[in-house]
Amino acid sequence: MSALQIYNSLSRTKETFTPLTEGRVGIYVCGPTVYGHAHLGHAKSYTSFDVVVRWLRHSGCRVKYVQNITDVGHLSDDADEGEDKIGRQARKEKIDPMEVAQFYTRSFYEDMDRLGVERPSIAPLATGHIPEQIALVRQLMEKGHAYEVHGNVYFSVASFPGYGKLSGRTDIEASQSGTRVDVRSEKRDPADFALWKRADEGHIMQWDSPWGRGFPGWHLECSAMSMKYLGETVDIHGGGMENKFPHHDCEIAQSEGATGKPYVRYWMHNNMVTVDGTKMGKSLGNFVTLKELFERFDPLVIRFFILQSHYRSPLDFSEAAIRASATGLEKLRETSRRLEGATAGKAVLDPEPFVRRFTEAMDDDFNTPVAIAVLFDFSKALNAALDAEGIDQPSLEASSAFLKDAAGTVLGILPGGAAAEGGAEGDASRLDGVMELLLEIRAAARKNKDFATSDLIRDRLQEAGIEIKDTREGASWSKKTS
RNA sequence: GGCGAAGUGGCCGAGUGGCUAGGCAGAGGUCUGCAAAACCUCGUACAGCGGUUCGAAUCCGCUCUUCGCCUCCA
Numbered sequence: 001m002s003a004l005q006i007y008n009s010l011s012r013t014k015e016t017f018t019p020l021t022e023g024r025v026g027i028y029v030c031g032p033t034v035y036g037h038a039h040l041g042h043a044k045s046y047t048s049f050d051v052v053v054r055w056l057r058h059s060g061c062r063v064k065y066v067q068n069i070t071d072v073g074h075l076s077d078d079a080d081e082g083e084d085k086i087g088r089q090a091r092k093e094k095i096d097p098m099e100v101a102q103f104y105t106r107s108f109y110e111d112m113d114r115l116g117v118e119r120p121s122i123a124p125l126a127t128g129h130i131p132e133q134i135a136l137v138r139q140l141m142e143k144g145h146a147y148e149v150h151g152n153v154y155f156s157v158a159s160f161p162g163y164g165k166l167s168g169r170t171d172i173e174a175s176q177s178g179t180r181v182d183v184r185s186e187k188r189d190p191a192d193f194a195l196w197k198r199a200d201e202g203h204i205m206q207w208d209s210p211w212g213r214g215f216p217g218w219h220l221e222c223s224a225m226s227m228k229y230l231g232e233t234v235d236i237h238g239g240g241m242e243n244k245f246p247h248h249d250c251e252i253a254q255s256e257g258a259t260g261k262p263y264v265r266y267w268m269h270n271n272m273v274t275v276d277g278t279k280m281g282k283s284l285g286n287f288v289t290l291k292e293l294f295e296r297f298d299p300l301v302i303r304f305f306i307l308q309s310h311y312r313s314p315l316d317f318s319e320a321a322i323r324a325s326a327t328g329l330e331k332l333r334e335t336s337r338r339l340e341g342a343t344a345g346k347a348v349l350d351p352e353p354f355v356r357r358f359t360e361a362m363d364d365d366f367n368t369p370v371a372i373a374v375l376f377d378f379s380k381a382l383n384a385a386l387d388a389e390g391i392d393q394p395s396l397e398a399s400s401a402f403l404k405d406a407a408g409t410v411l412g413i414l415p416g417g418a419a420a421e422g423g424a425e426g427d428a429s430r431l432d433g434v435m436e437l438l439l440e441i442r443a444a445a446r447k448n449k450d451f452a453t454s455d456l457i458r459d460r461l462q463e464a465g466i467e468i469k470d471t472r473e474g475a476s477w478s479k480k481t482s
Numbered sequence: 483g484g485c486g487a488a489g490u491g492g493c494c495g496a497g498u499g500g501c502u503a504g505g506c507a508g509a510g511g512u513c514u515g516c517a518a519a520a521c522c523u524c525g526u527a528c529a530g531c532g533g534u535u536c537g538a539a540u541c542c543g544c545u546c547u548u549c550g551c552c553u554c555c556a
Contacts (some may be wrong), residue, residue, distance in 0.1 A: 012486095032556070044554035085541050085554080166486050169552070218554095240556035245485085271487085277548065281555050308505075309495060314488085314549070321494050324506035331505085334519065361496095373504035383520050387513080435515070451515060458517080469519040476519090 003363045004059065006236070007312060009244065009267040010166055014365055017266065019235050025061045026230035027053065030222060030239035030247070031123070033070040034104035035089040037141035038111045038235050039287035040302070040317055041240075041273045041280050047303055048270045048311035048366070049238050050117040054410050055362050066229045067120035069108075071101035072127050072205050073197075084215070087204045097204050101127075111290040114299040116412040121228050126221040130207045133216045136258055137195045137209075141210045145257040149186040151198030157191045160253045166267060167245035195220055223263075224374040227255060237264040241271055242279075270311040280317065288317070297322055304329040304413045306370040328376075330478070332368045332407060334469065335379040336414050337476045338386065339400050345390015351402040354378040358406050368411065374405055386472060435466070439475050442468075 004017040019025045029049045032042055046067075056063050057230055090097040109119070126133075137153055140146040145159045157163045194217040201207035206213045226234055232255070239248060248267065255263035273280045280287045293302060305325040309315045354374055361370035382399055385391050391399070407414040438457055445453040458468050465480050 030556075033554090039556085041556045043556085048556095099504060164485095167551075238556095240550060241487090245551060246553095272550070272556080274549075277549065279555085283554060305494095312487090313495085316494080318494085321506085324494060327507095328505045331519090338520085366495075369505095370503075373496070376504055380521080384522090387521055446515080449515075455516075462518095467518075470514075470517090471519065472513095 003360075004055075005363060005365050006266050006268065007365045009266070009269045015266065020233060020265065021059065022389050023061055025056050025063045025236065026234045027056075027065050027238065028222070028226040028230055028234050029065070029067045029120075030238070030243060031068040031070060031120075032104075032108055032381055034101050034108060035085045036104060036282060037289040037291055038108050039280065039282070039289050040293065041287065042108075043111070043290055043302060044273050044306050044311075044315055045240055045270050046112055046117050047115055047306045049268075049413060051307065051311075051368060052113075052236075052268070052366055052413065053118065053237070055366060056411060058405075058410050064122070064230065065120045066122045066226065067122065068225055069101070069105055069123055069125050070218070070221065071097075071105075071125050073216045073221060084203070084205060090204060098127075101125075107291075112187055112296075114294060115290070116300060124229065126216065126225075126226045127205070129221065129225050129228065130216065132228050133220045134196070135210050136220065136224045136227075136254065137216075139258045140195065142256065143257060145253075146195055147167040147188065148211050151214060152186065152194060153196040154187055154192040155195050155250070156188060156254060157193070157253065158189055160257050162256070163191075163253050163460070164245070164249050166249050166252060168244055169249070189458060193217065193219065193246065195254070214271055219247055219254060222247075223251050223255040223258075226251075226263075227259070232259045232261045232263070234264055236266045236268060238268040238270070241269040244269060246273075248343065268311075271314045274314050274316045277316065297326065300413055301326045304372075307411060307413065308372055310365075310367060310369055329413060332375055332379055333414060333478065334476070335382060336403055336407070337478065338471055338473060339382065339396065339403065341471075341473045341476060342386055342390065342396055343473065344393040345386075345425055347385050347389050347391050347395070349382060349385050349391045349399060350394040351378065351398050353430060354381075355402055355406075358402075362410065371406070371411065375403075377400070390472075435477050439468070439477065 005014040007014045008018045027049075029046075029453045032038060050069075053063050053065050072084065084097075086097045086100050089100045093100065112119075137146060140155065141148070141153070144156075146153050146155050148154075158279060165186070196211060196216055197214050198212060199214045202214070206215055225239065237251075254262050275286045278284070278286065282362075290299075291304070301322065305322050306315065308325060308328075354377065357374045357377075358371050361367040361374060364370075378399075382391075385395075403414065438461070442457045445457070461468060461477070466477055467480050468475050468477050
């Protein structure tokens with residue numbers, strides 16, 4: 001535990017991780033804005049943080065994981081113009097904004113469940129925390145960090161010296177020259193950002209506030225909810241790289257401006273999914289939704305594909321790359337199946353060196369590609385031993401325990417269960433029974449050298465999408481993945 | 483233009499001063515009734531040019547290229 005290193009985006013170095021309170025970790029991850037189906041980029045982000053949380057828990061920490069749902073305040077355009085994303089979608093679909101939010105929230109969790117992403121401990125909604133957000137704005141006004149103009153409240157960037165420290169954008173004025181469009185004169189400084197926005201008559205979502213009817217700015221919700229559930233200083237705050245500026249810089253300014261305390265101890269940012277080298281994004285229209293992807297690939301193959309690259313590296317999407325991952329994952333699954341069916345032999349195989357390497361990889365800023373490489377090495381060693389004289393009972397148990405722990409509990413890539421393949425559990429166990437029978441019949445046929453029958457069983461199952469593999473331990477079967 | 487990241491063998495993708503990454507694809511072999519699987523063997527890759535060093539993919543400089551952020555986006 002003490003060895004865990006985390007790359008902190010704020011210091012731009014790997015740091016030894018020590019939680020504020022020993023044995024307890026608070027983590028906040030920016031959740032989705034629910035106005036459309038999730039795509040591969042969301043999968044990368046939430047799978048990465050899922051593994052972070054799993055590893056922290058595995059290391060013995062009690063983790064409180066907060067991941068918000070943004071259902072208001074996220075504008076489609078410039079902070080001054082633009083339409084609320086949820087509101088716009090509601091208008092398009094001619095339904096209530098809350099219907100939009102609920103529909104896509106459910107869709108999001110469906111997809112995450114299939115990816116094996118565990119649910120957060122708390123999933124707060126922005127609309128459910130309007131009072132908290134108003135209170136935070138008040139606090140900022142009292143401390144002179146915010147000012148009101150015509151029902152809009154802005155954060156004064158000039159009042160907060162450290163503004164931009166996360167993104168490295170310290171000279172805001174200079175960076176803005178040339179790109180700035182349509183500066184609203186009511187702001188004292190063009191870089192000031194909205195905490196609370198006045199709502200026009202036609203605005204669908206609005207609430208009462210000390211400054212009239214309005215709605216919260218996008219950045220505000222994360223500060224308010226993070227501090228409500230995790231305290232004024234949180235251990236880890238995660239999100240996508242593209243949110244460093246302005247979103248996370250704004251969060252820091254709001255939170256630290258209000259409390260005078262450090263907001264986040266470790267900032268973690270995951271990299272993008274690219275398509276042909278260009279970022280996959282909703283606005284670019286080059287995204288693949290997870291629902292589309294799941295029709296062609298086992299969700300756990302997608303998870304495995306994601307974890308084969310580091311969370312801070314960009315991941316290039318291509319069918320060929322995913323297919324290569326599918327084959328690789330199948331190899332690990334086959335090893336796992338083989339191990340479960342193995343009977344005790346003579347040799348000794350101590351998984352300890354692999355456990356150590358796996359742990360080192362994960363402790364090194366969650367290096368899942370290396371951790372997976374260790375699993376492949378282990379798989380090879382195990383298969384070689386089973387091919388030879390088999391391994392004894394303690395070795396079998398230790399190996400099985402390691403695989404279940406590393407590939408199952410920590411990485412979540414084994415087993416390829418019924419849940420991932422959409423079958424009900426009852427069906428799955430019934431299928432197990434049927435397959436067992438077929439394999440027995442086939443084994444008997446082979447014993448009698450009735451290869452016509454044994455091959456018929458194999459070929460017909462192949463057509464039905466089930467593959468049979470013969471090992472020293474007997475035959476095993478699996479559904480073909482893609 | 484400003485801030486940041488990166489260029490690794492056919493493809494994907496780790497590594498970061500000397501010690502095998504790994505996966506996929508490919509070639510040969512062992513095993514098997516055949517096939518698949520598994521196992522064994524095979525690739526001496528690090529954008530280019532300089533420099534530091536006994537030694538660099540790894541450090542420094544320059545050049546080229548790509549990508550992200552600077553307006554919404556995981």
